[in-house]
Structure formats: C-alpha cells, structure tokens
Amino acid sequence: MPKVxxxxxxxxxxxxxxxxxxxxxxLGVEYEMTIISAHREPDVFYEYAKSAEDxxxxxxxxxxxxxxxxxxxxxxxxxMPVIGIPMTGKVLDGQDALYSIVQMPPGIPVxxxxxxxxxxxxxxxxxxxxxxxxxxxxxxxxxxxxxxxEVEAKAERLxxxxxxxxxxxxAAK
Numbered sequence: 001m002p003k004v005x006x007x008x009x010x011x012x013x014x015x016x017x018x019x020x021x022x023x024x025x026x027l028g029v030e031y032e033m034t035i036i037s038a039h040r041e042p043d044v045f046y047e048y049a050k051s052a053e054d055x056x057x058x059x060x061x062x063x064x065x066x067x068x069x070x071x072x073x074x075x076x077x078x079x080m081p082v083i084g085i086p087m088t089g090k091v092l093d094g095q096d097a098l099y100s101i102v103q104m105p106p107g108i109p110v111x112x113x114x115x116x117x118x119x120x121x122x123x124x125x126x127x128x129x130x131x132x133x134x135x136x137x138x139x140x141x142x143x144x145x146x147x148x149x150e151v152e153a154k155a156e157r158l159x160x161x162x163x164x165x166x167x168x169x170x171a172a173k
Contacts, residue, residue, distance in 0.1 A: 003058065004030070004059045006033040007036055010035065016063055024126065027140065028139055059125040060078055061125055064097055072101065081128050083110070086116075126139075126140055
C-alpha cells in the first residue's frame with residue numbers, strides 16, 4: 001500500500017501530528033513519521049524530501065509553526081502532493097504558520113488544513129490515495145457513515161433528555 005510521510009520540525013508538534021498518525025492507522029494507511037528541522041538540518045531535510053518518492057511515499061503531511069518552511073520546501077522538492085498543517089504558535093496562535101503555508105508561489109502548491117488540523121490532514125491524504133485504491137475508498141465511506149451515526153445518536157439523546165440533562169451528562173464524562 002502506498003505510504004504517507006509525516007514530518008514535523010519539532011517534537012512539540014507531536015500532539016497534532018500524532019492525530020494524523022492515529023487517523024491513518026484507523027483507515028489502514030501505512031505511514032512513516034519523523035522529526036526534521038528544515039532550518040537546523042537543511043541537509044537532512046533535503047535528503048528526506050528528495051528520497052521520499054524512492055521510499056514509495058505518495059503524499060507527505062508536513063506540520064510546522066512560525067515561519068513554517070517545512071511544508072513548502074517539501075512541496076518544492078517532492079513531486080507529489082504535500083499537505084501542510086500550520087501549528088499553533090506562541091505569538092500569533094498559528095496564523096503566521098497558516099499564512100506561510102497557504103501563500104506558496106505559483107507552481108509549488110501545498111494543500112493546507114486548519115491550524116492544528118492533524119486529523120483532517122490524514123483524511124485528505126487518505127482521500128488522495130483512495131483515488132486509486134477502492135478498498136481505502138470503502139474505508140473512508142465507512143468512516144463517513146460512522147460520523148453520521150454518531151451525530152444521529154447525539155440528536156436522539158438530546159431529544160430524549162432535553163438540553164440541560166444532556167449537557168449535565170456530557171460534563172460528568
């Protein structure tokens with residue numbers, strides 16, 4: 001099965017990038033995760049991005065905060081899709097990373113999800129892979145059905161309990 005590369009610039013990004021890994025596991029998508037600083041290890045980063053195609057990666061999910069060069073540089077080197085995850089930052093709450101990732105020059109696109117959007121990055125990667133993998137497509141359809149059923153169950157519970165009891169039970173969990 002095609003692989004997804006998950007790369008982050010710091011272990012402080014692990015909480016969000018772990019959500020991407022967890023979602024890929026749920027969908028049965030093989031991935032490889034690593035930490036590489038584009039600024040502190042440019043040679044290591046370059047080799048990672050340059051060799052990703054040879055390692056059978058079909059998509060890279062790259063998370064970065066602040067200047068957020070990691071996703072854009074992956075897209076500049078890796079010839080297949082790159083999904084950028086802007087990370088919440090200390091100063092601008094991730095807006096700096098969001099703008100850095102989404103404002104790429106013509107010819108170097110990076111698909112960008114919400115700030116700290118690890119789960120959606122994984123789902124988008126799976127959807128890209130599912131264009132040529134009917135079994136993965138079915139798992140995505142099953143996941144969508146699960147989400148729908150969860151919402152329907154909540155609506156039924158709300159109708160049964162009323163909003164005050166519903167919220168009291170939710171707060172107790």
